[in-house]
Amino acid sequence: MPEVLIVIDAEAEPAGEILPAVFALDPMISAFQQAIASTSASPHSPAPTVRVITTDSLDTIPASDVLLCPFTLNLPATLSFPAQQIYRVCRDIVTLRQRVEGMGYATGAGNFWLPVVLTSKGPLYAEVIGLTEELPAAKATTLSPASSLPYCQPVHLSDAWRQQLYKLAGNLLRSLDAPSATYLMQFGFQEGAICFDRLWPFPAAPALASLGIQEPNLFSCHWYCLAGQPILDLTISGSSASYLHFE
Numbered sequence: 001m002p003e004v005l006i007v008i009d010a011e012a013e014p015a016g017e018i019l020p021a022v023f024a025l026d027p028m029i030s031a032f033q034q035a036i037a038s039t040s041a042s043p044h045s046p047a048p049t050v051r052v053i054t055t056d057s058l059d060t061i062p063a064s065d066v067l068l069c070p071f072t073l074n075l076p077a078t079l080s081f082p083a084q085q086i087y088r089v090c091r092d093i094v095t096l097r098q099r100v101e102g103m104g105y106a107t108g109a110g111n112f113w114l115p116v117v118l119t120s121k122g123p124l125y126a127e128v129i130g131l132t133e134e135l136p137a138a139k140a141t142t143l144s145p146a147s148s149l150p151y152c153q154p155v156h157l158s159d160a161w162r163q164q165l166y167k168l169a170g171n172l173l174r175s176l177d178a179p180s181a182t183y184l185m186q187f188g189f190q191e192g193a194i195c196f197d198r199l200w201p202f203p204a205a206p207a208l209a210s211l212g213i214q215e216p217n218l219f220s221c222h223w224y225c226l227a228g229q230p231i232l233d234l235t236i237s238g239s240s241a242s243y244l245h246f247e
Contacts, residue, residue, distance in 0.1 A: 001048040001227070006032060007070040010056035024205035028071060028219070031211055032203070035220040039229065069226060071202055086178050086201045093198050099175070100196040105168055110188020110197040112155060113206045116169050117182050117221040119231050123173065124221075125166050126214060126234045127154030129184075129206045151209035154236055164194050172199065182207070182222035213237055 006029055029052055037047050053061070055072065058079055068081045073091040075084075089096060097107040115126035132150045157165070169185045184204055186197035203210075207218035215235050216224065224231050 001067070003066045004036060004048045004050045005061065005066050005068050006050065006052045007058065007068055007072060007075070008052060008054055009072040009074045010054040024208060025071070027208055028203070028205060031208065031217070031219040032069070032071075032223065035217070035223045039216075039220055039223055039227075067226065069202070069222075071204075073201075083179050083181065083201060086176060086181075089176055090199045090201050096199060097196065100168070100172065103168070103171060103175075106190050106193050106195045108188065108190055108195045108197065110186055110195050112188060113151075113184040113186050113200075114165050114169055115182060115184055115203075115207065115210070115218050115221075116173065117218070117225065117231060117234065118173055118178055118180050119225060120180055120228070121230075123166075123170055124231060124234050125162075125169070126210070126218065126221075127236055128157055128165075129153045129209045130155040131206075151206045153209040153213050161194070168194065168196065180225040180228075182218050182225060184218075 008025055008029070033050055036050055048067070055075060058076055061068075068079075068083075070083075070087060073087055075087055075091075101107055111131035113129040115129065117124040117126065129151050130153075132152050165185070165187065169183075172185070173183065178201070181201055182203045184200040184206060186200065188195040188197060203218040203222050210217040211219075213236060215237070216231065221231060221234070223229075
């Protein structure tokens with residue numbers, strides 16, 4: 001297997017419209033490295049070499065000899081790799097929202113994330129992740145057990161909301177001809193309807209909520225997808241609390 005390069009942004013600036021929060025990068029990288037090590041190592045197939053590089057180092061990397069795993073949307077326009085197009089689409093939030101509006105959905109800011117593990121066999125939908133500070137009840141105790149980051153999973157939705165989310169995510173990913181990967185569809189609620197925010201083509205900061213909660217976690221799922229390994233099901237720990245219900 002080629003060398004795996006985890007690509008992060010060259011400029012360590014505070015979180016903005018494009019970049020995931022800088023404070024989350026270290027646990028994100030660690031979780032992905034652990035996923036690679038735990039799912040790849042065997043006597044017959046040793047784990048690949050993994051390095052973390054910044055975007056300003058990409059011009060020295062021969063893309064044909066490595067597997068690029070960007071954890072940022074802020075990539076050079078000249079970079080060529082299999083997921084290049086989906087990263088470009090996800091970076092252009094305005095145009096992506098216009099596409100979704102053309103599909104008949106509202107758009108705007110939201111602080112919920114639907115994880116979609118897009119395998120070669122089709123999509124697997126995980127439990128919704130929420131921003132803890134916006135959830136009622138027990139805010140101080142619902143942080144991800146894997147970190148002190150302000151995201152929690154699961155946020156339980158009614159079947160009606162789930163089906164609408166699954167339909168939107170599935171149609172959008174098909175329309176984009178998205179490659180296998182773990183995606184986070186960011187959304188909210190606007191006047192009683194789902195409101196699309198943006199799409200992340202990698203397990204961004206909210207995916208940390210899946211550590212210790214979902215099996216396999218979203219970082220392992222991302223690696224399985226990139227490595228072409230099967231994923232049969234996504235399960236949530238039986239001890240996980242129900243943090244929020246939408247009917």
